[in-house]
Each structure stands twice: as structure tokens, then as C-alpha cells.
Amino acid sequence: MFAPTVIEKQQILFNAPGPTRQIALTVDDGFNAIAVAGYIDFAKRTNIPLSFAPNGMYQKVWNPHADAVRSLIEAGRVTMVNHTWSHFSIRTLSDSALRTEVERNDDWIERTFGVSTRPWFRPPYGEYSERSRAILAELGYSRILMWNGTVGDSRLGVTADELVAAARESLQPGAIVLGHANQQVVVNLYGELERIIAQRALVPVTISSMFEPSNLAHLAG
Numbered sequence: 001m002f003a004p005t006v007i008e009k010q011q012i013l014f015n016a017p018g019p020t021r022q023i024a025l026t027v028d029d030g031f032n033a034i035a036v037a038g039y040i041d042f043a044k045r046t047n048i049p050l051s052f053a054p055n056g057m058y059q060k061v062w063n064p065h066a067d068a069v070r071s072l073i074e075a076g077r078v079t080m081v082n083h084t085w086s087h088f089s090i091r092t093l094s095d096s097a098l099r100t101e102v103e104r105n106d107d108w109i110e111r112t113f114g115v116s117t118r119p120w121f122r123p124p125y126g127e128y129s130e131r132s133r134a135i136l137a138e139l140g141y142s143r144i145l146m147w148n149g150t151v152g153d154s155r156l157g158v159t160a161d162e163l164v165a166a167a168r169e170s171l172q173p174g175a176i177v178l179g180h181a182n183q184q185v186v187v188n189l190y191g192e193l194e195r196i197i198a199q200r201a202l203v204p205v206t207i208s209s210m211f212e213p214s215n216l217a218h219l220a221g
């Protein structure tokens, strides 16, 4: 049914492809308007690139920032990632429901921010199956974006101190760091992210920069 090469070429990515000072900060969902506005302002104010994985179900939160996000994308400072429209675990969806969830979200992002999310997909809850991987590959998603660090904001009610402690632990060279725009408390994190990146001489990049062909060349052969 699927060409085997399509699946074989699909990569599941947890961290940078080689020794590097690069770090990729990724921001998912978008449940909280203040957190979404805060992250976009952070990207504009600092030169720290971000990768956004929004759900279309939160379009009322994201759409007012369309122009700002478009500018950041055009400047190469934001990469957009598909995270499905409704944030179900994709293992629980039928084939047709998964296709609809992915295509609907990409249609919204392309219409609103001017770019397709392909080839980037981040599975809600980090959950996927061989069957869902095959469907994603067929739809053009050859890069499954996982993570190896988190700012610890998946849990509701997390405190600012806990966020900062998790960020200090997770912002290591080569890391892909998971964050969410779901709780207002994350606005307390922005200054600390800047400090850690500067103190550790990290080089923040979008995930498309982290995995551009020149960075992968040394892995060939």
C-alpha cells in the first residue's frame, strides 16, 4: 500500500544531528492567549528563533498574530510544525480521521501564516504507531519532531520556579526543548531562557535550521 522508501525516509528526531551548540525551542498548542502573545513578542524582541506547533482548535488565539508570525517566518526566525487540529492522540484515530486532523491543521496554517507545515509533524502527547507513521509519511510528513528536554509545563499549575528549574536542566547543547503556550505562568520563563542561552553560549535555531542538509552532511555514508 505504501512505498517502503517513504517510511524508511521518515526520521524521528529527538535532538540535533551532531555535536553542536545549537538548541531548538519548540512551542505547542496555544490554549492561553497571554502565553501565545508572550512567545510571539519574545521572538520579535529577542533574536531567538522558535518553532511553533499550534492546534487549529485554538485559531482564535493565534489568528490575531498572523502578520507578526508571517514576518518571523519570512525572516527565517520561525518554523511551523503540524500538531493536528484537535490534539487527539493519533494512535486513537481512524485513518481517515487522522488525515482530516492533519490536513485541516495544515490548511489553516497555510491560509493564516503563508506556509505549509510539511515535512514537520509533532505528535500530540508524543504518541504514534506504525500505522499512523505510514499515513503521515504518505501525507508528506517525513520528520517526526520529538524532544529530549522540556520546560515542564505539561502539568497544569506548574510554578514559575519549577519552570526555571526544568529549563536549566533541559537547555543543553543539541537539545530540542518542548514548551507550551497553554498557561500564563510561562511568561515568567522568557528572561531566564535568554540568560541561560547567553551564559551557556547556546545557539538557538529553528528546527529547519537544525536539520538543514549542511548539518546532516556528516552523517551521510
Ligand SMILES: [Zn+2]
Binding pocket: 028, 029, 083, 087, 124, 125
Ligand atoms: Zn500538544
